[in-house]
Amino acid sequence: MKLVTVQDLAQIVHKHGFDNFIRDLIQYLKEDFVRWSEFDKSPRYAAHVPGGVLELMPTADKQYFSFKCVNGHPDNPFSGKQTVVATGQLNEVKYGYPILLSEMTTITAFRTAATAILASEYLSRKDSSVLGLVGTGAQSEFQALALKLIRPITTVRYFDTDPAAMDKFERNMADKGLTLVRCNSAKEACEGVDIITVCTACKKHVVVIENDWVKPGMHINGLGGDCPGKTELDKNILFRGKVVVEFTEQSMVEGDIQQLSIDEVAQVLHAELWELISGSKVGRENADEVTIFDSVGFAVEDFSVLRLTHDLAHKYGIGQEVDMVPPIADPKNLISVLN
Numbered sequence: 001m002k003l004v005t006v007q008d009l010a011q012i013v014h015k016h017g018f019d020n021f022i023r024d025l026i027q028y029l030k031e032d033f034v035r036w037s038e039f040d041k042s043p044r045y046a047a048h049v050p051g052g053v054l055e056l057m058p059t060a061d062k063q064y065f066s067f068k069c070v071n072g073h074p075d076n077p078f079s080g081k082q083t084v085v086a087t088g089q090l091n092e093v094k095y096g097y098p099i100l101l102s103e104m105t106t107i108t109a110f111r112t113a114a115t116a117i118l119a120s121e122y123l124s125r126k127d128s129s130v131l132g133l134v135g136t137g138a139q140s141e142f143q144a145l146a147l148k149l150i151r152p153i154t155t156v157r158y159f160d161t162d163p164a165a166m167d168k169f170e171r172n173m174a175d176k177g178l179t180l181v182r183c184n185s186a187k188e189a190c191e192g193v194d195i196i197t198v199c200t201a202c203k204k205h206v207v208v209i210e211n212d213w214v215k216p217g218m219h220i221n222g223l224g225g226d227c228p229g230k231t232e233l234d235k236n237i238l239f240r241g242k243v244v245v246e247f248t249e250q251s252m253v254e255g256d257i258q259q260l261s262i263d264e265v266a267q268v269l270h271a272e273l274w275e276l277i278s279g280s281k282v283g284r285e286n287a288d289e290v291t292i293f294d295s296v297g298f299a300v301e302d303f304s305v306l307r308l309t310h311d312l313a314h315k316y317g318i319g320q321e322v323d324m325v326p327p328i329a330d331p332k333n334l335i336s337v338l339n
């Protein structure tokens with residue numbers, strides 16, 4: 001079995017190229033989303049603990065089974081720890097053996113960005129050039145850099161309640177060919193933008209983005225409302241245009257649409273993302289409509305990025321082969337591993 005550590009993953013991305021990693025991941029996501037019905041799907045298991053949540057996200061097709069174990073602890077940075085960390089595993093289905101154990105903190109950021117970008121490809125205006133980014137934490141650079149690959153983004157307007165997080169964003173984005181506009185409020189960050197990506201961490205119902213700030217033609221990627229009792233968008237925004245989610249059953253509990261009644265969800269929900277990708281539903285139809293991707297993160301996205309990580313680890317010979325399955329010639333002689 002391959003073990004891919006954080007350092008191995010960094011090496012894979014270095015060899016393959018950051019942009020290529022995202023482009024290939026978008027391709028893997030498309031391949032997996034168009035065969036949506038082939039996956040075993042269920043809302044994730046969540047253990048709500050004081051200060052956060054621990055989640056298990058499994059899925060499978062005929063070839064692989066995958067799962068991610070991930071947390072969400074919004075106050076962790078106050079203790080010098082990350083809000084979201086994860087590990088993940090890929091098993092081949094035929095014999096049930098694990099084939100990859102990978103770090104998943106970094107590849108979660110990649111897959112969250114690639115998924116938001118995929119949604120933006122179908123929902124945002126093709127001429128979108130200004131991104132409003134609210135929340136410049138761990139996910140933020142991945143989001144901005146990925147969006148640049150599919151839309152002619154020239155400018156990022158950004159705001160975070162933590163000035164140090166904005167300083168960090170500026171340092172990381174200084175040489176990326178984008179005009180960076182530091183803002184004094186979320187409202188200011190949303191002024192005159194084509195796409196709003198909101199990615200904040202607070203385990204409460206918070207109105208980070210207000211309805212008045214959303215103008216005709218805007219697309220919103222709402223990423224931080226991803227847990228029961230944790231939302232970011234003014235509820236009225238959800239009535240402004242097409243709302244797209246990943247997996248309705250999970251999003252109704254975890255997404256910003258948790259603020260709506262079942263009848264209201266039926267009224268506003270336009271599609272699951274796979275329906276846009278497979279062509280069974282349309283995305284944006286005109287320059288004036290408001291579109292909303294209410295993302296919570298779904299297991300198939302983890303499956304796709306684990307598949308890509310596995311393929312690239314083998315392509316570049318990166319990662320360590322480790323015995324996580326007893327290497328015994330006689331499958332019934334398990335006790336011999338102790339010799």
Ligand SMILES: NC(=O)c1ccc[n+]([C@@H]2O[C@H](COP(=O)([O-])OP(=O)(O)OC[C@H]3O[C@@H](n4cnc5c(N)ncnc54)[C@H](O)[C@@H]3O)[C@@H](O)[C@H]2O)c1
Nearest residue numbers: 083112135137138139160161162165200201224295296297
């Ligand atoms: N949808 C998905 O698939 C997905 C995937 C990964 C993370 N997330 C969620 O995205 C969020 C951000 O994750 P992260 O890893 O970047 O966390 P992070 O803690 O590194 O960054 C979050 C940032 O939000 C800022 N913030 C909090 N409240 C704010 C407000 N009202 N206005 C502006 N800024 C505010 C914080 O200061 C922090 O810098 C989390 O809630 C996480 O659960 C979602």
